[in-house]
Amino acid sequence: MRKAIRNYAVFLGRCARIAFVGDWRYYSWMGALTVVCLLGLHAYARQFVDGLIVTGMGDEVSWGVYIANFTFLVGVAAAAVMMVIPVYIYNNEELHDLVIFGELLAVAAIIMCLAFVTVDLGRPDRFWHLIPGIGQFNFPASMLSWDVVVLNGYLLLNVHICGYLLYCRYRSRKPARWFYIPFVFIAIVWAVSIHTVTAFLYVGLGGRPFWNSSIVGPRFLASAFTAGPALIILALQIIRRVTHYHITDRALLTLRGIIQVSMLINVFLLINELFKEFYSGNLHIASSKYLFLGLDGHHALVPWIWTAITFNLIAMFLLILPVSRSLKWLNFTCVLCIIGIWIEKGMGLVIPGFIPTPLGEIVEYTPSLNETLISFGIWSFGLLCYTVFLRMSVPILQGRLNQANEGVPATVAAAREITSTSPA
């Protein structure tokens, strides 16, 4: 037992140490992210002292970019399953090791989600009121309490699966199937649940007709399964370029197939929603009017949503055409998908729900500088986490960070890495 704990401690120590070792590109990337993180931290300290008044939010639009980013990132986290399903259900060997990169992205995305929710709280010092047992947890009535459960559960599931598989690889041991396969299958269902619950957060509000629509859930999933794998395609290519980790083009094209279908469904659901809102033309379409056409001379979101729709449509056509089999075009398409869906699902979903207010007043929302800095800070922190996770896991998967070479200083291992070009 003691030996097992010692081994594990050594493993963690070596992982931690290697996170501080890299070439000049690694240092400048991490340095830049750290600077933005600190700027965000500074902005948050300001908000902590003065209150949420330093944001662009008010009683009229009481949720803003924090919750918008939160919603988008829950989708990114949920999309990790789109790599897991082919591997574990269809035994796609091409994607096998890459699942870990997808799940690590999910972990980083959930960390960002939790950060975005925390900075949105008026009294972060009272977060303990949410902890079941010591606080008051309004479960199952409040959808927010469901969200707390599913997000933290998903974080634990993914940390367990990635951590266990990586540790086995480090020990050159075959992972015990019973110790991770059941969790993989739970995680697949769980991933769908995190995004459904997040959709229900909005759908359940009868007083907000823009959100109170049963299509929000399916649209959330379709857009998540587009933007998430798109992000993974880009991440995998960066990993391939900077670490010489062997990733085949066929793996990337498998993900392209997923995005293709998801984007088609996403656009189809959008058309459904637009038809229902505008054809029936009842009194409840004020928010949709505000979003797509502008309302009574207010149209802050109109250029954004049409940018999003244009990007999504271009991406959809590129995905259908064979041209997106070339990586250059695929990458371009992925960027369009990510931006389009970030706008559509973040700002395009959260803000119009508040405009007009339930009493019919129109007050527009623009994020403040302080709010924007905090958001960039959290994104940087998430990227920082993801980079560190990759910095630890790539050498383990390549076999360079292994129990067998315990005692070799991390700097030496890093030197080897720069010269080594062959795949593991």
Add this chain to the structure above:
Amino acid sequence: MNRRSFLRNSAVMASGFAAIAAALSPLRELKDYSSMDEFLQKYYKELTPEEMQKVLKRIENQVEREYGLRPHVRDLRPMDGVEFVYALNLTRCVGCRKCVHACVAENNQSRNPEIQYIRVLKLPHGSLNLEQADHTYAPESVPEKGYFYMPIQCQQCKNPPCVKVCPVNATWQESDGITVIDYNWCIGCRYCAAACPYWARHFNFTKPSIPKEQINPDMAYLGNRPRRQGVMEKCHFCIQRTRAGRMPACLEVCPVGARKFGNILDPNSEVSNIIRKKRVFIQLKEELGTSPRFFYYFDV
């Protein structure tokens, strides 16, 4: 570790700490932090009577320190056999907004930024479409021809969506029908504000500011005691008055007698009479199933 790497590591660490300290520097201006007692305070419904007394003392001390006068803070409980409802006569209301300002003064709301529990809408005759409402009307004198006025505040719903969504039970419905907030338990997520169909919930986006001479010292724990930054508040039917046998401030100030308040469980009360006898009354957004305890009626 050799001397050079030791020096280098120390330099890196020192600059790292300096950068973090600089990033956190705004925290030096933090003045409105809560004491340990306040931070660890239990949930309202779990406080024993003795603990409640201590909490009330602490709040009185806090208010005295901050505003220079000793308030009387009570924990008033609902009375048996009482369910409060409000009735508002739309034929009479002239849109003077006296209720709005009486409410602010009575309930120690922040003056800057100003928080108001009552919003009076000016609507063209013949329509209840709130999207046509004018929120900022400011003519020489009211009422104006061709319009009617509709004051909206917390509707004290029987099925309150705000209570359902609160993740920490910081807001709940009491047996006399009033939905209250424990300002010491609210975490400030603003989910209730998103859920409320009547825009009744208002948030303290910064530390409330109230001039010392305008503080109302007659306070209740679930009512009008001063709030802190980062918590939700809303109309509570003037708990500090109505649970002690008085009428709400908005009713007392109304110059045309458009506002009626009382116990619906008492068949002889004025509100019971109104609900029984008036041919038309409105529960705002009835179709949402919130079942408000706030009724609008007409003299017909």
